Amino acid sequence: MIYTMQGLENDHPIREMLFNLLPTEIPERADIAPEGADALGVVVEQAGAENRIRVCCVRGGKQICAEKRAPISDDAEQTKRVRTHALKSAIFEAVVPFLDTAPEWGSLTGVRPAKFARSFMEQGYTPAQVAKLMTETYHVSAARRALAIRSAGVAMDLKEKIRDNDISIYIGIPFCPSRCSYCSFVSHSIEKAGKLMEAYLDTLCGEIAHTGEILKQAGLRIVTIYIGGGTPTTLSAEQMDRLLRTVHQAFDLHALEEFTVEAGRPDTITREKLTVLKKYGVDRISINPQSMNDAVLEGIGRHHSAQDVLDRYQTAREVGFSAINMDTIAGLDGDTPESFARTIDMLLELNPENITVHTLAAKRGADQHDRAHNAQKQDDVRQMLEIASQKLTAAGYVPYYLYRQKFMAGGFENVGWCKIGYECKYNVYMMEELQTIVSLGAGGVTKLLGSDGRKIRRISNPKYPYEYNVSLQRINAGKQEILNWAQSSTALPD
Template sequence: MIISLTQDSRKYARIVFDVIRIFLPQLHWQQLVGENNTDNNLFIRVDNSEVVIGFCTGPSIVEDLESSDENEVKRTIKLAVYRLFTEVLMYKASPWGILTGIRPTKIVHRFWEQDLTKEKITEILQGRYLLASEKAKKLIQITQLQRKYLLNSEEAKKLVSIYISIPFCPTRCSYCSFPAFSTGPNEVENYLQYLLKEIKGVGEAIKRSDIKIQTIYVGGGTPTTLNLKQLKILLNGIKESFFSQDTIEYTFEAGRPDTIDEEKLTLLLNYNVNRISINPQTMWAKTLQKIGRNHSPQDILEKFNMARNIGFKNINMDLIIGLPDEGLQNIKYTLGKIGYLKPENLTLHALAIKRTAKLKGQTEPYLDNQLDKMFAFTEDWCKDNGYLPYYLYRQKQILGNQENIGYSLGEQPCIYNIQMIEERQTIWGLGVGAGSKIVDTRDWTLINTYNPKDLIIYCQRIDEIIKTKVDKILGLG
């Protein structure tokens, strides 16, 4: 079904697009705002007391407007579009209602800060945003756990986090859309030189400005793709520039078991890394082959036990729900295996295939009818095994309109993940493709900036990249 907006209504296109895509995920922006002569021309009329939305030659919906406040107008337009699709066109309702954003928890934190009760927040989420009760409950549970980790404005002026990008992987997973490069020895060494320059430059500015670093997160890619010598150089650079007694969490992704061994893990521990991630994605050998990962389920078990024996007390494992040909039995099997290991953190992703992934265009038939059951089972399993959800985000192109959830065994959440999703702390992102979030603590507004995704351009522009960050840290730019 192709829908386009009438000329007069296109000023609302941004607001309606995300809601329509809940029901018509294939709809393109250009179709909505282009000069299409379809039978489905949609009009939107907003006046002082109501929003009317409908097809020029068909049914329409009227929604009362409670105030002329900009956010309220937006919400009412979304509500009207949503009702047009669910009540008139009879599309299936979304459990997320009209909340289409990536970070639905942020809106709930705003309600807590207005001193609303849990009951009132639930009522708003279900009544005004049309969330299914289980999603409203989940948001309340997660935000309640997060409250104590969010910084107040005074703390947020002094405490930041650091993200460092290592964009190399041994092979490329078929669902991956990150800028992950394969490792030629020269490429890595060359990249490290430039990255260390950025680490040093930003580190010096942070020291001069008396800012403390709360958490460090080294991600990728797969940072443990680096060999021992390269790893040591990187860890040294981070130690000299960023790590201090104030750093309470230091995560190093060791996602692919085929990239870690005893020496590397010991080195990480000796450099104060206190959280690592070993990611099975699934414990089905056939699926691992299918998605291009060069390791077996046995490798995961061995490397996990190795990390435990060496002394890692906080290990995260990532799993993906909705991998090719996987159904309820597979996820039960995977969780059964993981359950024995008792990782402190478990991050459950719903498969999201982006434009640049090899799997793009092949996702629809994957046991779609079992998705809801798989998610329901996972949730129950986590609850029964003592895992608490502590952060949540949604993605575009996510399978089944679901979400990604981080769980922790008891209350030991990854603080970086909370800060990164809730956007209440400045995060400086270093390395190719890394994003920085600069928070204005007066009103919690945010500036997002990104390093170039292209390795060559990153290296060419390194001085300018460092200068921009240093100026911002020192309040000069």
């Protein structure tokens, strides 16, 4: 789709909305649209105390236009935010009449819809008022706004209980037994990168020990720990024992409320490893089937069967885990609404405390062909998500957190469902940006939350294990910033 722009520069939101509405087309900017071509024309002009926005979409010789006004205030950030939302909304109204189905998240393109809903609820809007706003101004469907508002409520309840010096810890293990075809994470198959693992563990233990000192000096309380990846259980039982022993030696865990390890791939789980996790107080694990259809599992490169999932789940219960999450993905190649429904039924029969329903997202850097392939699945994905929602609700699960990624089939979302009382606090803190998260390991991004609850300062570790393994001194030196932040009463400068 060609687009033209006059007046204020707004390239990013225009491209973002066009990707959202027309995922199979590449947005191309032009000075003038060729005669008769399908195109979007955008004009944003300042007129007195407001910005005036006019968007016209031409497709197949027909033109539809939409106009919006956005007030200008003394706060430049607020002015830009209001203008951007108005612009996206105008693009939505001009383009959607040409589509078979409107995206369910309307003109919202952000990754945190619950945070968006919460921002209004914290200003005093009632849930009914937020629902009205999301429908009338942002064109969000009833099902999606219900998800956002419920998750916002969970986040508000948890936020009330957070103390000033509470933090969470994330530890990354970026190794997997093999690469799954759909995966966008930075993770390495042990076949290719297994030789880096021992040095990785050495570096990670060094970073944990140093961070423990800093956190004690700073007087910070660790309330949740999440070990993710990758697949942490790619580590052997001995390596896992060493990692968790180091965690216990380095950190003061007297205030710890939740300790999660993603066991992830069933082909890495053994009774021995689960026993090590239990010994060190891990109280929540994930066993992630993604699908319970063997043909789908094979197609996506997972080296395990549905039966392996059932067996490992049984072992985890025998070892004594009473909070288990299971991940699924809607939209995998070879899956259908019917076989996806069978996956959900099989998981419900197991009765885990959490089920997370993801929507397939095209990989970062995916080409137009992949994105188009994904977009074509949107009707199936919509059905799959409806099936999941109905079955999970009927079985007593409730949605408690959600997030979106770029290039998801149908522009949908990932939703964490749980039995009441089994919300994973870390997931909510992290996704809703409610609390400082100190992240360790390759690719870890520490997010220090400002005292206003909004400004976030990031400290990034090297992304790949081969860089991380030779950077311990630099990484540890960077931790001083955590101390500075804590000592300056968590106030971040502008």
